[in-house]
Amino acid sequence: MPVKFGPAGVPLSCKGRTIVEGMDDIIALGLETMEAQTVRMIQPQHFDQYWQAGVLAEKTGFEMNIHGPYYSELLGGRVELGRSLAKIEATLQAARTINARHVTLHTGHYGDTGRGRETNETVANVFAGVVERLEAIWNDDEDEFPVFPWIKNGTPSKVGIETSGRQELWGSLEEVLEVVNHVEGTIPVLNMAHIHARGHGSMRTSEDYGELFDQVRETIGTKEFYCHFSGVEHRGGNAQFYTQIKKSDLNFEPLAEFIVEDGGWLDITLISDSPLLEHDAMYMLQSIEKSRHKQIERKAREDRRRALALQTGASVEDLKAREAEQAALRTAQQAAEAAPEPETAPEPETAPEPAPEPAPKAEEKPAKGKAKAKGKAKATKKEDKKDENDVFDFDEDDDDLF
Numbered sequence: 001m002p003v004k005f006g007p008a009g010v011p012l013s014c015k016g017r018t019i020v021e022g023m024d025d026i027i028a029l030g031l032e033t034m035e036a037q038t039v040r041m042i043q044p045q046h047f048d049q050y051w052q053a054g055v056l057a058e059k060t061g062f063e064m065n066i067h068g069p070y071y072s073e074l075l076g077g078r079v080e081l082g083r084s085l086a087k088i089e090a091t092l093q094a095a096r097t098i099n100a101r102h103v104t105l106h107t108g109h110y111g112d113t114g115r116g117r118e119t120n121e122t123v124a125n126v127f128a129g130v131v132e133r134l135e136a137i138w139n140d141d142e143d144e145f146p147v148f149p150w151i152k153n154g155t156p157s158k159v160g161i162e163t164s165g166r167q168e169l170w171g172s173l174e175e176v177l178e179v180v181n182h183v184e185g186t187i188p189v190l191n192m193a194h195i196h197a198r199g200h201g202s203m204r205t206s207e208d209y210g211e212l213f214d215q216v217r218e219t220i221g222t223k224e225f226y227c228h229f230s231g232v233e234h235r236g237g238n239a240q241f242y243t244q245i246k247k248s249d250l251n252f253e254p255l256a257e258f259i260v261e262d263g264g265w266l267d268i269t270l271i272s273d274s275p276l277l278e279h280d281a282m283y284m285l286q287s288i289e290k291s292r293h294k295q296i297e298r299k300a301r302e303d304r305r306r307a308l309a310l311q312t313g314a315s316v317e318d319l320k321a322r323e324a325e326q327a328a329l330r331t332a333q334q335a336a337e338a339a340p341e342p343e344t345a346p347e348p349e350t351a352p353e354p355a356p357e358p359a360p361k362a363e364e365k366p367a368k369g370k371a372k373a374k375g376k377a378k379a380t381k382k383e384d385k386k387d388e389n390d391v392f393d394f395d396e397d398d399d400d401l402f
Contacts, residue, residue, distance in 0.1 A: 003259060004063055004269045005285045006033035007277035008228070019053045019098075023062060031281055033063040035271045036098060038091050050097040051148070057099050058150050063269065064098045065226070066091060066157075068105040074126045075111035075119065075170060081126075084108070092134050095157045099150040102226045102269070104160040104189050105130070107170040115175075123170060124179045131159050131185035159186045160226055165194030165239030172198060173212075177219045188216060190227045193242060193273065196250045197234030203250060206258040213258075213266070223267055229255070229284065230273035244276045245283060252287050260291040 010022035011029075019036055026034050036053070057064045068091040073080035088105060095103045105127075113119045138156040161180060164171030173188075173195055180186045195212070196203040203209065216222065231248025233240040245252050259266060274280035305323075309316045 002267050003288060004032040005272070005281045006031045006035065006063075006269075007272045007281050008035045008067065009037045009277060011278040012276070013278065019049045020056060023053060023056055026278065027060065027062065029278060029282060031278065031285070033065065033269055033271070035065040035067050035104070036094070036100070037067050038069065038094060047094070047097060050094050054098040054148055054150065058148070064100050065102045065104070065269070065271070066095045066098065066100040068103060070106055071108075072106045073108040073111075075108055075113065075122060085130075088130060089133070092130070092137055092157075095134070096137050096151065097148070099148070099154060100157045102160045102187065102189070103134070103157045104162050104226075106162055106164070109168055110170050115170075119170065120175055120178050123175075124182050127159060127161060127179060127186055128183050131183060134159060135185070156185075158226075160189035161186055162189035162228070163191050163194045163198075165191065165197045165232070165234070167198065167237050173215070177216065181220050187222070187224070187226060188220070190216070190225060191273070192227060192255070193230045193232035193248075193250060194228075194239055197232050197239035198237055200237050201234065201249055204254065206254040206261070209255050209258040210262055213263070223265055225266060225268045226271075227268060228271045228273045230275075230280070242273055242275060244274050245280050252284050253291075256284070256287040256291040259288060260295050 006026055010017055010019065011025045014022050014025045016022075019034075023034060026032075036050075053064060056062065069084070069087040072084040072087070074084055076084070091103060091105075094100075107123055110119060113122070135156050138151065161176050162171065163173055163176050171194075173190075176188045180188050190212070192203060203212070213225065216225070229245070229252065230250075231243035231245045232250055233243055233248070259268070270281075270284060272278065272281035272284065305316055305319050308314075309319055312319075
């Protein structure tokens with residue numbers, strides 16, 4: 001199950017902006033591939049970077065890929081088609097120079113013919129010509145002693161037809177698979193964000209990805225897949241713009257789960273189209289590793305359960321049910337411990353009791369003994385009060401305290 005990750009372009013963290021410097025940073029991050037971006041037009045002065053990148057890729061086993069122009073009009077008129085093919089020609093020359101494994105191309109708007117078999121046949125004829133031109137560039141008979149060894153000993157790049165993310169653009173999954181099935185030398189480029197957006201948020205679970213890869217395998221019979229992944233903001237079946245993976249309803253964890261659990265037959269390259277580029281490529285790599293650890297832990301539990309079943313004579317299903325019950329009890333206990341204590345209701349306020357009325361004065365005078373005792377008690381209270389006040393009562397003449 002070879003899975004390779006890399007960014008679409010020079011990493012954001014790269015101090016230099018050349019392809020070779022980007023490759024150095026990508027290799028240092030532990031990633032294994034890159035997609036060079038030539039989305040508008042290739043300038044001649046850039047070719048010195050391309051041959052240096054090709055030499056580095058040849059020596060290190062690094063997988064190079066290249067993306068052609070976004071603004072293609074292969075279904076347009078004669079002028080639009082000629083302009084698009086001129087841009088593609090420059091991309092094919094660069095692909096040969098950097099030893100690209102895949103060349104990703106777009107088709108553009110449907111044009112006047114709209115959707116249907118006739119349009120798909122036109123697209124197939126155009127891409128058949130692109131493949132033929134690529135093979136001619138790669139196998140130039142006049143170049144008897146090629147400078148680059150991969151040109152003499154390697155195989156030409158594969159022309160990738162990318163799925164589109166908008167309803168007005170040619171490139172639904174079914175259309176791409178139909179053309180690829182009829183044109184040898186082409187492959188589908190599965191842009192998961194585009195497929196998700198065009199399908200109104202269709203890629204949700206690992207089963208969705210399983211159905212996608214099974215459909216591709218059954219249609220064109222391949223085990224090699226070239227994919228783009230990113231978060232996406234979409235509306236009405238149309239992709240609006242790319243986002244980072246964690247801020248999208250397109251999650252990578254289901255795809256990672258499928259790759260680890262059922263994707264042992266895959267040879268897949270995953271390119272990060274995210275605005276975070278290499279950061280989300282590293283995030284996808286870490287998600288794959290987490291899914292592998294979960295798989296190892298699950299297999300270890302199953303092995304332990306089978307061994308315990310042999311020792312105790314119980315069935316595996318009973319042990320599994322017992323473990324589930326214990327896990328539910330632990331969860332309930334933790335929830336009970338974490339729950340805040342219920343607050344006691346405050347006591348209702350009551351109206352203050354009225355002060356008791358003073359007792360009426362007795363007509364008779366109290367006895368002298370009682371009067372004396374009462375007077376002595378008052379004097380004692382006054383003395384006690386004075387003693388209490390004297391605790392912090394210092395003499396005015398005592399200036400030695402400070």
